[in-house]
Amino acid sequence: MADWFRRGGGPDEKSIREALKDVRDPEIGRDLVSLNMVRGVEIKGGRVKVGIALTTAGCPLRHRITQDVRERLMMIEGVREVEVDFGVMTDQDRQNLMNSLHGGKTELAPAFRDESKTRIIAVVSGKGGVGKSTVAVNLAAALDRAGHSVEILDADVHGASVPVMLGALEKPNVVDGVIFPVESPTGLKFISMGNFVSEGQAIIWRAPIVNKALTQLMRDVYWDEPDFIIVDMPPGTGDVALTVAQMIPKAEALVVTTPQADAARVAMKAGRMAVQAHLRVIGVVENMSYAECPECGHEMRIFGGDGGERVAAELGSRILGRIPILPDTTGEPGRCLFEEGSSPARAFDEIAAGIASMKVRKRIQVL
Numbered sequence: 001m002a003d004w005f006r007r008g009g010g011p012d013e014k015s016i017r018e019a020l021k022d023v024r025d026p027e028i029g030r031d032l033v034s035l036n037m038v039r040g041v042e043i044k045g046g047r048v049k050v051g052i053a054l055t056t057a058g059c060p061l062r063h064r065i066t067q068d069v070r071e072r073l074m075m076i077e078g079v080r081e082v083e084v085d086f087g088v089m090t091d092q093d094r095q096n097l098m099n100s101l102h103g104g105k106t107e108l109a110p111a112f113r114d115e116s117k118t119r120i121i122a123v124v125s126g127k128g129g130v131g132k133s134t135v136a137v138n139l140a141a142a143l144d145r146a147g148h149s150v151e152i153l154d155a156d157v158h159g160a161s162v163p164v165m166l167g168a169l170e171k172p173n174v175v176d177g178v179i180f181p182v183e184s185p186t187g188l189k190f191i192s193m194g195n196f197v198s199e200g201q202a203i204i205w206r207a208p209i210v211n212k213a214l215t216q217l218m219r220d221v222y223w224d225e226p227d228f229i230i231v232d233m234p235p236g237t238g239d240v241a242l243t244v245a246q247m248i249p250k251a252e253a254l255v256v257t258t259p260q261a262d263a264a265r266v267a268m269k270a271g272r273m274a275v276q277a278h279l280r281v282i283g284v285v286e287n288m289s290y291a292e293c294p295e296c297g298h299e300m301r302i303f304g305g306d307g308g309e310r311v312a313a314e315l316g317s318r319i320l321g322r323i324p325i326l327p328d329t330t331g332e333p334g335r336c337l338f339e340e341g342s343s344p345a346r347a348f349d350e351i352a353a354g355i356a357s358m359k360v361r362k363r364i365q366v367l
């Protein structure tokens, strides 16, 4: 039993503050004490009054916080009644909090810096439509299943598809310029330009603006330093890959191809480009590798070719997994995550295990 649980006597301030460490701000995901939101504790017999400073006056989460505080404090022996008294942080307090959350505005969020434990996995392919986004979200789901913390950065500014794939189109919360990732119905946190524009609205930006937007997502979003951030890259070998490589030298590249020769050729190009940009290529995923006969489970290689093998050989890397074609992958909201235990999901579990078990090497200099 935790030390806040005291037998006999009424509750004391220390035990109340200790218990409040178990209550998280629903938006920021950290506890109220470390966020410096607990501004006072008054105890009269079994009655406890807690002062909480919110980041904004109109915080829609008051009710939830009240409920969570009450529920937690009522677990303490001797507490009979809990009152929550809300105030608002001063501008200075809020600025300090936001700075501490994302490390100031001039640099990338801590997760992207070299010293952070977070591994950044960029999913690249070269050719469009081979399944980068499908691989990105399913890999994230598999890492999550395996108990790793994971978030997704949709770096495909023009063709953002992660929000639709995960079935979460709402706008992110923004507090004082800090953007909070959106959470999908299955609990995956991600950020995408697609969440900033209305559905169906196209973004037409020139490359420098795209780069600026991407930089902003790496700087102004509150990334929680998870074990992994999966970056869904746009097709092509161009600008965005270079930006990611330059800004996040520790990023690792996962190359996606299909078995066909033309996809493999472009994937090799994307892989070589990643290598030239000093990204470490950690492996190749061959998507739409085969179809499973629904009757006997036999693997049918519908597309000819050995794209995965060829790309891996060319890049001096290896195939981390082969994903079967699933007939009912429709691209519909929420329909792109393969069901846990299904054969594609198991293939992703293997890929996730392969990636998680890799020794993380320091950036390699190639040129």
Ligand SMILES: Nc1ncnc2c1ncn2[C@@H]1O[C@H](COP(=O)(O)OP(=O)(O)OP(=O)(O)O)[C@@H](O)[C@H]1O
Residues within 6 Å of the ligand: 125, 127, 128, 129, 130, 131, 132, 133, 134, 135, 156, 159, 161, 233, 234, 235, 287, 288, 323, 324, 325, 326, 327, 329, 330, 331, 336, 344
């Ligand atoms: N293994 C699979 N089985 C069946 N359909 C798949 C599979 N992988 C991807 N798809 C489908 O193929 C289409 C393209 O996939 P996806 O959007 O992931 O590719 P992409 O490489 O990210 O494309 P883009 O280059 O446009 O970003 C989607 O409709 C997706 O649902």
Ligand SMILES: [Mg+2]
Residues within 6 Å of the ligand: 132, 133, 134, 156, 159, 161, 232, 233, 234
């Ligand atoms: Mg995509």
